[in-house]
Amino acid sequence: MQTSDNARRELESLIEFYTESGVDCFIGEEAVDSFVLSEELLRQQQAMRSAAQSGAFSPPSSKGPADLGRPVASASFERPQPLAQGAGAQRQNPLTAPVAGGSFADAVMPDKEAVASAREAAREAKSLDELKDCLLRFNGCNLRLTAKNLVFADGNPNARVMLIGEAPGRDEDLQGKPFVGRSGQLLDKMLGAIGLDRSSVYIANVVPWRPPGNRTPTPQETEICKPFIRRQIELAQPDVLVFLGAASAKSLLDVQDGIRRLRGRWMTFEAGERSIECLATYHPAYLLRNPIEKRLSWRDFLSLRQKISTLGQI
Template sequence: MQTHDAAQRQLESLLEFYQASGFDCFLEEEAIDRFALSAELLAAQVAARQAGAHSPGIAGSGPTSKPTQSGRSAIPGAGQGTMQTQGVDTTAAKSSAPNAPVAGGAFADAVIPDRDAINSAHEVARSAKTLDELQASLAAFTGCNLRLTAKNLVFSDGNPKARVMLIGEAPGRDDDIKGLPFVGPSGPVLDKMLEAIGLDRSSVYIANVVPWRPPGNRTPTPQEAEICKPFIVRQIELVAPEYLVFLGAASTKSLLGVQDGIRRMRGRWMTYSSGQRQVPCLATYHPDYLLNTPIEKRLSWRDFLVLRDKLKSVVDL
């Protein structure tokens, strides 16, 4: 009996550890051996290189092909880490088509987040003429690996004809489940902030820089944010809001291209260039941050008063 109780406590401790680490679901029935997958991919790359030496019709292969500049190739796994191998030329193994998939079990549809993926995102985003087209194009876009672990695309919420557009960083767990931004614990905080200045979700438009939830609510990588950026840029152009509100440092830095901290940027009007338009924008703290640091709510309250005064002064004119 004591042995059973000890095992139960160990299991509960393990689950608590997983929850605290951000793991909230299992992606596979069995654990995946990433080392074995990496070894298989390396073997495939070597075989492709050897086969290319006898097939002059394959681009980038043959007796005269050169190793990569760094002499190393990165083998993507399921997470952010990579395994480095020495002296392997991956030119023949990589497809010339943009967004070429990377071999690897459950992540067989993963792509290399390179310049081709970013260029593809720009082309797809620019081709959208309406918000509906943009959402459909984003749902079909295969250039961002976050789509492989997310349950839903989180495109937007609110009124696309609103005067104010609010932009966060990325969806959370509840957002991912429901397919809407800011519906988790931070949602009521944002709703109360809006209500305090006479607004609600029907009178604003809400989106994120990254429309898919990163696993475990981790911060999106710079590559993931850069690949997704063309879509939020096009979304802003199509909504054409009078004012932008950046919720948190991540969305502010991504869209304004600045490196200042949120404490230096919040509460003052800046300018965002959207096509031929110059849009007044305001930065404030992210609602998630306010949940953990409630003393800063007073500063966000001041920021929203600044927004209220701007909206009221334009109406009065």
């Protein structure tokens, strides 16, 4: 009996370890060579494009679920056009069709065409609600296939202060809101220390889907998502931007400096026709691992409070 209890506790500990590590789904028994898979997907995508241009395209035959070499969706962003006369239907663009989610057969190549389609989709959004709806329909980023929820934003969209992180974590993915885990709790305390809360700030991430296992987003994934966060900033029209961590600051300011050189100094972010004053500081998750750096973040937040005061906000 005791042996059974020990085995159960060991199994529970193993499951807890996997969960904390970000492993929240079953995977296959056999390893997959991603390099070979990528080459095969690229060849099939090129073949599909060539067939489409010559007018000889026909849908591929159905293959078994174990076949990982199925064609990927073409990363183009074009308006649905009528099919040949008598077809009685319209062809949907794979990057704007509603996302069913979960099937890797829907994966796309993260290429320049995917980035261009993201720019066009983001540019067409005229409000934050339209932008969120656009992201829900956007199929150009493969992170949507492993994430449980789109993590769009939290807080007050009319606030004068907008905070931007890099990407959601496990808790954020489950709740569909940014900064709700341990780092979010610390962020709330940091905001409260200067008289702010979630009703007086607007919070978002550069990448709105959680990367599997909380890994760092790839440069391609960040580039595909950047047009959406840029448009989100333009539509929210904050007076002050705060970049939480080096990743969000470097990707949106197009700089290579580390957070130690970026933090604490005011810079300018160009959002359409507006120039927005911005400040970079440490990410709350980094502060949880390095509490001694909280003193520097406190200086940054004091500087933020002083900046807001000059704008007549508090």
